[in-house]
Amino acid sequence: MVAVDDAREGGASRPVRLEEAVGVLTAARQVVLLAHVNPDADALGSALALGLALHRRGTEVQVSFGAPERPAESLRDLDVDGLVVTADEVVAAPELLVVLDTGSVDRLGPLADRAATAGSTLVIDHHVSNSGFGTHYYVDPRAEATAVMVLHLLDAMEAPVDLPTARCLYAGLVTDTRNFRAASPDTHAMAARLLVAGVDAEAVTRPLLDTHPFSWLAMLSAVLATARLEAGEARGLGLVHALVEREHVDLGRQEEVESVIDVLRTTAEAEVAVVLKQVGERRWTANMRSKGGIDVAAAASALGGGGHRVASGFTLDGDAPAILDRVRRALADAPLLG
Known part of the structure; x- marks a missing residue:
């Protein structure tokens, strides 16, 4: 595991390695663990797995995220100890704030x-575009998921990886590796270890x-009707895009809205898929996916966002x-990309 170099002149942030990150975590008596807004399984699963370990050490723990009010329905049963609180309940000035799977503040x-x-x-x-905010940052762009890094932290803390913890980590692995299609041999071995845990x-x-x-099905039909293929875009490798308008964002579950990109990315003629989701009158968030030919993290960063080289996003008005x-x-x- 590595930490990125601190390239910010005069900044208070500094990179830490595994052992120092463990020291920061275990020294605190009160910890708030935050995932990004609209947390996916890697963000929330990682926060809960680490939160469980700290909670069992006697640490006062809260797990939360800025929006929506509740986790996605498919993630709710990961919170076996009731650690998740609403944004309004998060303490105003925590002793230690741990921010997981989040590229910028x-x-x-x-x-x-x-x-x-x-x-x-x-x-x-594990996002290559992470801005290195906070007083300490532990970032490894080589890790396929933040859950990979959390498992290393748990091992260094000598925390048991029991079934509830393993389920949280497995959920993170399966989503961020696209059901292990983008997983290294080491990550497959981690998954096997979690399966052995039950x-x-x-x-x-x-x-x-x-x-x-x-x-x-009706939502997907309406959204796919907006899909357009532009074979000459994305440096001639092809771009496909679609719009999820406000009515579908408001009425659909988070899981359904987020799943559109996985359908769109199957377009054979397009290297890059983009889904714009209307979250305000003139505000749109975007999911961007590449098949490995173009660095969409760089494109997203140019638009004020970030993420992985093959999976990223941004928000614009x-x-x-x-x-x-x-x-x-x-x-x-x-x-x-090579």
């Missing part, structure tokens, strides 16, 4: 101020990847056509 939404009010802040993340792979995976209400024009320009300047 703005991704904390209404809880972003806790990074300033906390006694200290430890960022644990994880039922089918029971964990089905609600995350393979279960939708019937209403999803404006009209959808104008935002798509900016996406085309950012992709035209994005580096090709």
